[in-house]
Amino acid sequence: MDVLVPIDGSENSFRALEFAVRFADGFDATLHVVHFSDEATEATDEILAHARAMLEEGGVETEPELATDIQLEFRPAERVGENVLELVEENGYDHVIMGHHGSGTIERAILGSAAETIVRAEKVPVTIVP
Template identity: 35%
Template sequence: MDRSVLVPMDDSPPSRAALEHALSSHPDAEITVLYVVDTTHPVGYGDLFTLAAHTDHGAERSEELFEEAEQLAEEHGVELITVTEQGVPARTIAGFADEQGIDHVVMGSHCRTGVNRLFLGSVAERVVRRTSVPVTVVP
């Protein structure tokens, strides 16, 4: 039985489905929702003000996602822990899971295939490869 479950979230339907799955499948676990502000996509030309604005927007977006997640958790009678981190998404998610002693990761996947997967990669696939804990990928 998993004591702690990590659900990385963005504003996509697959990440909402992953949270729903975690709430349904792990009702007694401590569930942490993680939003990663992706710092791999520069917004300007190295301008610190631009980076700060990007980070502020990420914090605002995480608050909106956390409100949504908490409403869904409330429907299941579960309380969530919410965390915002900055960095490369897959690396940050896997590192967080390992550092915090997470037992299980449940995350959504956009199910990219072919050329899109080659060029864009898959955060879920990278997390599966980088972390030492079980990962459930929800489409």
């Protein structure tokens, strides 16, 4: 089973990654960790380094990736959700595990929600970790 784990550097996304490491161990799954950004920066390097350390600690042999998308400036959460769905279709992932910020109705109306975009698409099973 191939599992995609998108991370954004938030505490919620790292909790999802921690869950994904245990999930992978229990289901003999292969993890694919990705961080979306409009450009590579010191902050993206730190996010990937933290993810790499978590994966190594969990005994998972995979390298987190940075995926750049210049369109993230407009409705970034919704765009990230679309990017995740594109990766699922391109690479045939079987499952997505991701964190969710639990933003309220107003925030979702303005910013969208990556997790909501993926769940509503109904293209792949999704585990949402709060």
